[in-house]
Amino acid sequence: MSTSSIDKASTVEKTIDVDTLRLWLADDAELAVLDIRPSDEVGYASPLFATNIPADRLEAEIDRYVPRAVVRTVLVDGGDGVAQRLAERLAEAGRSEVHVLAGGIPEWTRNGTEDLPTFDVPGKDFSLGIRDERDTPSVSAAELKTLEDQGADVVVIDTRTLPEFTAGHVPGAVGVPGAELLLRFANVVPSPDTHVVVSCAGLPRAIIGAQTLIDSGVPNKVSYLHDGTRAWKEENLELETGATAVYAPVDHAAREAAAQRVETITANDTFPRIDVETAQAWAADPDRTTYLLDVRTPEEFEQGHVPGSITSEGGQLLGVSYRTIAVRGARVVLIDDLTGARAAVVSHWLQRRGFEIALLLHDFESGIAR
Template sequence: MSTPSIETASTAERIIDADTLRQWLADDVELAVLDIRPSDEVGYASPLVATNLPADRLAAEIDRFVPRKLVRTVLVDGGEGLAKSLAVRLADTSRNEVYVLSGGIPEWSRNGTEDLPTFDIPGRDFSLDIRDERDTPSVSAAELKTLKDQGADVVVIDTRTLPEFTAGHVPGAVGVPGAELLLRFADVVPSPDTHVVVSCAGLPRAIIGTQTLIDSGVPNQVSYLHDGTRAWKEENLELETGATAVYAPVDHAAREVAAQRVETITANDKFPRIDVQTAQAWAADPDRTTYLLDVRTPEEIAQSHLPGSITSEGGQLLGVSHRTIAVRGARVVLIDDLTGARAAVVSHWLQQRDFEIALLLYDFEAGA
């Protein structure tokens, strides 16, 4: 009888079946699930709602997504078997807890996806639960067009990233990514009489943005645009392109108003406040994964940031947290300036998805 090669033996040990993954998704041990299919194939439709890290980027970027080498990590491919060889290669880099889902996505979803457990809560499902629980108000694209045609005092705030906003938005909208809403609202909407309509491409970020403003106590009427820019196009209305109107630097008065609204929305929230030294100690802990996520704008982060932190726009965390936080059960440190408006918004909603969160508010101007 021939002796199995080292690669064959080690590969076999790393293959798990769907039942094992189900058990792992239900336990309390840290777990990363990486969908290694091409991004254009995954889109928004991964039945696992797992972190998409395509195979050709896996070796170069896995340390950013799974900082600790000893975290159980499951690679899921398209059924072609690519994950097996990648798991062996990662083992050569001291990642000895990397496993492969047998059969990949096709095997996982063979009997349908309706009752399958997922790695993260889909952003759409989460936002719809918020809408149904809070009765979040909305307007249709046709209703918004009528308001604009009548010259009503209405402003549309688009809560997507600026590149998404630039690609196409409701004419006249202002680009303010979701986590920036409280910080910049007083500058963008100075009048309490203005009807504010919050938009995104579809529903999740618009619903969460609308409810954020309502929960923070803004005096304005606030609604979300049902189905966002998608609905606008379905009404045969044209989108505007370019960075036509985006947020500006926050003035002192707007920052003071934002601080008051942070107090309102976080009145019942309880998150530990930590300092830089504690954050660094947590990040270096060999027994626990900690993400240091800077939720400010990319421009601010480029000017100054804390060593070891990762840029992670807060609005994206609200809708698609799994794209950044690949390890379930990890600690999440949200880094913001001293006003803390972005961190307040993100933590307010992520706590409802069972994330363990701490806040690090830092004086970046003084630090710089």
């Protein structure tokens, strides 16, 4: 057989059909599914809820998302053949387990999307399940406006990222990304009599944020704003723009309050605690993928972080984990400061989504981990 025939056979072998991908999504082996279409085409999430790395960035960024070259990886394109060419180049670079979904997204959705499996649990579906299970209280935009007009003691906490908050939020809201809620709560809401309304752009982060506060035992009345800023605009109400009110540095009293709430929310949670040496040994394990995710703010990460870790703002992990954790079945180490409030929030919810989680609490001033 000629070399060209061997190459052609190898290419055919690395192409899989829809039925095969369905089987792979249902097994327990490590799997990465990468949607390589342009980001503006993918939007919030593909039908697979897979990690989006556009084709023009894939070769430069794949090592960050899929650290081990031997992980079974499926490239999904728009049915334009781009995946095949990229798979061949990645194979030449030493990635021996890169496969292509024949026909791409058009073939995946050819018979509709109703019963299609997904790579990750869609954030909205997950949050609605939590809401229904816990009966999380809500208020409508009209109800919130009435409360404010009546001068009620109410504060709106927007749990999106600060750039999203800056782009537009309910007037008077305070920007506190979701994973920061327990750590910052005592500074943002000093009175137990204040009605706290948690908001985001729609539902997922607001529901999870509200239920986080409830599960942590805050004494306040807590609700989420149904449909968030979207509902506010649908009531013909104006959004406020700019970083008008965001969380401040955590004082000692707030950190002590956060530590108590961490104990409450984690009362039934059991996660192994590891040190830096163990985390780095796991990350170097040739037989298993491990992500070292620093769930503090990006600014804290820049000031100092554990070698080999990547910044992964905790609130985003809660809603769109597939954007960071591209390998299904990987171990996830959540890195936080010694209070562990951010890691507690993220692990409390991610465990419900099937992730294997360990915690690394690190004293970033002295370099001590526990």
